[in-house]
Amino acid sequence: MPAATKPFAIFCGPDDFIANRLGKERFEAAAKGAGADDFSREVISGFANNVDEVETAVNRFRDAVQTVPMFGGRRVVWFKDINFLADTVTGRAEGTLKQVEALQELLEKVNPDEVAIVLTAAPVDRRRSFPKWCEANGDFTLAGGDGESASEALAGVALAEARENGVSFDGGALEVLLSKIGPNTRLLTEEVRKLATFAGEGGAITEAQVDELTPNFAEGDFFASAERFFAGDLAGTLAALAQHFFNGNDARPVLSALQNRNRILIQVRVLLDTGDLRAPGPYGFDKAAWARAQGAYAKHFGGDTEKSAYHLFTQNQWYVGKLASAGKLPGLRRLIDNQQEFIRAFEEIVRRPSEQEAVLRDMAVRCLAPGAV
Numbered sequence: 001m002p003a004a005t006k007p008f009a010i011f012c013g014p015d016d017f018i019a020n021r022l023g024k025e026r027f028e029a030a031a032k033g034a035g036a037d038d039f040s041r042e043v044i045s046g047f048a049n050n051v052d053e054v055e056t057a058v059n060r061f062r063d064a065v066q067t068v069p070m071f072g073g074r075r076v077v078w079f080k081d082i083n084f085l086a087d088t089v090t091g092r093a094e095g096t097l098k099q100v101e102a103l104q105e106l107l108e109k110v111n112p113d114e115v116a117i118v119l120t121a122a123p124v125d126r127r128r129s130f131p132k133w134c135e136a137n138g139d140f141t142l143a144g145g146d147g148e149s150a151s152e153a154l155a156g157v158a159l160a161e162a163r164e165n166g167v168s169f170d171g172g173a174l175e176v177l178l179s180k181i182g183p184n185t186r187l188l189t190e191e192v193r194k195l196a197t198f199a200g201e202g203g204a205i206t207e208a209q210v211d212e213l214t215p216n217f218a219e220g221d222f223f224a225s226a227e228r229f230f231a232g233d234l235a236g237t238l239a240a241l242a243q244h245f246f247n248g249n250d251a252r253p254v255l256s257a258l259q260n261r262n263r264i265l266i267q268v269r270v271l272l273d274t275g276d277l278r279a280p281g282p283y284g285f286d287k288a289a290w291a292r293a294q295g296a297y298a299k300h301f302g303g304d305t306e307k308s309a310y311h312l313f314t315q316n317q318w319y320v321g322k323l324a325s326a327g328k329l330p331g332l333r334r335l336i337d338n339q340q341e342f343i344r345a346f347e348e349i350v351r352r353p354s355e356q357e358a359v360l361r362d363m364a365v366r367c368l369a370p371g372a373v
Contacts, residue, residue: 007110008117009139012085012131016122017185018143018153020080021160023120027078030116040075042067046082046121051095054084058099062106065115075115082121085130100130107138154178154188161189162205165196170204172284172318177210179319226257230265232328234368241360251349251356259342260309261323266335267312268324271297273332284321341367 011022031041042064048054057079064077084091085100110117124131126142134140143153158174169177177195181188191214195205198213225244228236244254271277276293277285284290294313301311308314330338345363349356 006137006139007112008107008119008134009141010119010121010134011141011143012119012121012124013143013153014123015143015153015183015185016081016083016120017189018157019120019122021157021185022141022143023078023080023118027076027118030118031076035073040073041077042075043078043080046079046084046119048084048090050090051093051099054090054096054099057082057084058103058106061103065106065110065117074113077115077117079117079119082119083123085121085125085128086123087125087127091125100128104130104133107134154181154183154185157185158188158192161192162196165193166201167196167199168204170206173205173207173210175316175318176207177205177214179316179322180210180214225254226261229258229364229368230261230323232330232368234364237364237368238361241357241364245357251360252346254360255342255346255349259339262335262338262342263309264312264315264320264323265329266332266339268320269329269332269335271312272324272329280321280325284318285324287317290317338367 009023009026011019011026013019027041027043044057044061044064046057046061048057061077061079065075067075084096090096107117119134126132155174155178158177159169162168177188177191181191192205195209195213196203198209199205224240225237228240241254245251268277271293272279276296277289298311298313301313306314312320341363345359348359352359
């Protein structure tokens with residue numbers, strides 16, 4: 001059955017922003033194609049915190065679909081932000097499952113010549129029968145899932161936003177941006193807009209611009225402490241810690257950032273020492289060498305592909321190269337000693353919770369004072 005004759009379109013995936021972005025494009029295109037005025041188009045929220053709200057949302061959607069346009073013509077309805085198809089307490093409830101059955105029955109009876117329907121849902125438990133039915137009977141798009149990795153979905157969002165703002169990405173700028181932002185589509189969109197303003201219409205966003213203008217959101221507000229620590233800058237580390245605790249923050253996020261980066265560097269150090277990788281250049285590690293190392297060693301991580309500091313090859317290649325070249329990469333012994341110091345600091349914080357800043361300052365001195373490396 002051609003997509004144009006299917007009774008509804010559904011966009012779903014793990015990220016509601018990506019699903020809604022695609023749904024909005026389809027909704028606006030359908031409204032334009034049908035010549036629908038404000039009285040012929042309607043957006044219904046599918047966000048529900050409990051079974052009663054699920055029932056209310058489905059009933060509102062039913063009313064919107066079955067309403068006859070005031071001036072005739074084709075109606076366009078968007079059932080937006082559906083969250084009750086997920087594997088949650090609300091999603092598993094018997095009352096919710098009955099409402100999902102009612103939703104399916106409604107969609108089965110839709111006449112696409114009278115009403116165009118767009119649904120956006122995130123997240124979705126694809127083991128359930130309803131998503132499978134939608135895939136077989138509707139214009140189904142899974143964004144950021146199976147055929148499209150999360151990084152590919154994020155890259156698509158960034159590229160679309162850049163096109164909309166009349167700019168492009170130069171070289172590895174997009175890869176750098178994704179490594180700095182992390183899996184936050186809303187923040188990614190805003191950063192692209194900011195960079196596009198700086199580049200100017202018709203311009204190109206460069207790696208240097210991203211590096212200079214985009215903070216490292218992926219590591220949080222404690223990035224400065226980790227950055228100075230692994231650059232071997234004792235004074236800078238102590239100053240960053242002072243700023244962190246001046247704002248009343250906790251020590252544990254700092255320790256977590258330090259441990260995560262140290263785990264990555266231990267793996268890098270081993271591969272450098274064995275000759276599997278060479279010291280990174282301005283664009284990170286050699287891509288061919290990185291691919292060979294990944295082919296040789298990724299299998300030993302059990303096939304896990306979720307981003308983790310325990311698994312070097314789930315990290316962005318450019319980002320890892322930047323970490324390794326940010327300062328003099330310590331030897332393996334020093335990196336292992338760092339990890340022991342982080343554990344020691346955590347144990348001290350448990351014993352002395354009111355002296356967290358002092359504990360981290362002492363740890364930094366032990367690791368970074370002359371003669372420690």
